[in-house]
Amino acid sequence: MKISEKYYIPVILKFWVCHAFAFLWFLFSIYLSLPWINDLSNIIGFVPSILIIAGIAYFPGYLNAFMVVSLLLDKQPKLKIHNSTKPxxxxxxxxxxxxxxxxxxxxxxxxxxxxxxxxxxxxxxxxxxxxxxxxxxxxxxxxxxxxxxxxxxxxxxxxxxxxxxxxxxxxxxxxxxxxxxxxxxxxxxxxxxxxxxxxxxxxxxxxxxxxxxxxxxxxxxxxxxxxxxxxxxxxxxxxxxxxxxxxxxxxxxxxxxxxxxxxxxxxxxxxxxxxxxxxxxxxxxxxxxxxxxxxxxxxxxxxxxxxxxxxxxxxxxxxxxxxxxxxxxxxxLTGTNLFFPFSDLVYTFVWIPGLILAFFGHYYIVGATFIFVLPLALITNYVMYHYQRKVFQSLGLKIRKNLLGFFAYVLTYQIFMSPISVWGYTQEFLQLKRVWK
CATH class of the missing domain: 3.90.550.10 (Spore Coat Polysaccharide Biosynthesis Protein SpsA; Chain A)
Structure with missing residues (x-):
């Protein structure tokens, strides 16, 4: 039984409860990242290190933590009307x-x-x-x-x-x-x-x-x-x-x-x-x-x-x-989108090169990234899957077996999405010709 099914909690209170949990995760991430900050600061300086780690781990981690708790507290209101004759x-x-x-x-x-x-x-x-x-x-x-x-x-x-x-x-x-x-x-x-x-x-x-x-x-x-x-x-x-x-x-x-x-x-x-x-x-x-x-x-x-x-x-x-x-x-909800261009830039120009460096034994960026991003990403996807499976069951639909797509989505999707998003931001900044297809 979900928490919200046993006790009624106003949406505004749920909103701040979710932020409180996300903030605690944020503080925990900072604590765990201290060795990472120290190592990276020796190479590029303290402020750039904080900005990079924020774009890679702190900001995505906060949003994911907020989403997980929100979904756990969510209770879709029951329909009061089950059919309509309105044209x-x-x-x-x-x-x-x-x-x-x-x-x-x-x-x-x-x-x-x-x-x-x-x-x-x-x-x-x-x-x-x-x-x-x-x-x-x-x-x-x-x-x-x-x-x-x-x-x-x-x-x-x-x-x-x-x-x-x-x-x-x-x-x-x-x-x-x-x-x-x-x-x-x-x-x-x-x-x-x-x-x-x-x-x-x-x-x-x-x-x-x-x-x-x-x-x-x-x-x-x-x-x-x-x-x-x-x-x-x-x-x-x-x-x-x-x-x-x-x-x-x-x-x-x-x-x-x-x-x-x-x-x-x-x-x-x-x-x-x-x-x-x-x-x-x-x-x-x-x-x-x-x-x-x-x-x-x-x-x-x-x-x-x-x-x-x-x-x-x-x-x-x-x-x-x-x-x-x-x-x-x-x-x-709209304000969080202000951080996406920054996060996508960090992923594109720092995290992806850091992933390449990791293959050669240099774990300045990617090694520590997984401490913060991967575990919460797996939990987030499990919660999302749990809810979506219930939706499919109620509609009599079956989830296709697509393990390759699932692991590719969890492990590699951001590698594609961030550079593509950066290209989209650039198109709008330069007012390039629109292409729909």
Missing amino acids: LSILISCKNEENGIADTLKYISQQDYEGEIKVIVIDNASTDETAIRALQAGQDFKLNLKVICEERPGKNFALNHALSIVDTSLVITLDADTLLTRSAVRLLVCRLLSAPTEICAVAGAVLVRNSRKNFWTKIQEWDYFLGIASIKRLQGFYQGTLVAQGAFSLYKRDALLKIGGWDDAIGEDIVLTWKMLQNNCKVYFEPLAVAFTDVPESFVHFVRQRSRWARGMIEAFKQVKPWNQPTVFARY
Whole structure:
């Protein structure tokens, strides 16, 4: 039995309890790192040593400790409403999706939601038969479907065009390569309707569909299943999910209109969510509303996607400053992102070279890193796996056996992610041309 199931603890108190535990871990890390600081200071000086160790161990350790305790204290509120007849609109922005749009529409037609579902497919400057295939699939699956065209390339233009003709109070955005589980729409809507009125959006759980393809998809499966889902659960616990992702999320139409819809940004969903939070529109996460999407299958496409995400975070900082967020939860959750560029720089230019040095017997950096990072990382991943396994069991889904991807994710993922993120920050700093695919 979880602690929070036996005794009711207010969320704000849980928040500070988790910080207290994380701070104790932080102090313990400092104590254990004293020999490391001494050795490294003899080579590069005291201040640079502290900065490097903070980026490698202290900061990640604090965040991981905070997340572990938060997940242990988390108790997802029970749904007060288990179905709804409220009409809603699903917006699907498409660019050259003729091969997959029919499957996406098929799964929409199989939803157990009792309300009317209106589907708007936005053909965003496609050069193939996306619009024709969508219309045909709409007829085949008896959907209330409309296809519109938006010639200006950019997902924000497509979604804003569709939003201008939406006549329902609830709006879902869905990627054209994303398949919904049977109850995904119903659970997403019921979570919103069961929540306090200030909740304006609910992010669904997006997992990997093509995980069997190759090494890159296998490793991403665990990132989505453990990392992204658990971080969203943590953020949703504090009513501040930082990305109601465009791949599958539900919004109140009035909240979208109030902030002017989606900005012209490569991370349009990140900017949108942060602006919602700034306007006292809190954002939940529903782990049971599961959708499966295709992830990049090549390293080049993986780099482009993740660098876009990093660039989108910088775009969000430009639009919304963490200290301007109205709640302590949102200020903390957005504020922690301020440290990611520093941490990624340290990982890229210090930790990775330190890993190479370790192969030659020089343990100035990596040897001590594992004292702080690896044990807590393993505990964190165990806690995340425990929660995600319960989600899958409740949905009647099975976790694929993907041990190679799991160990690659735990042991090597940061080696890829930090340099890719640094490249994304650099792109935004230099205002390089945006590349979506």
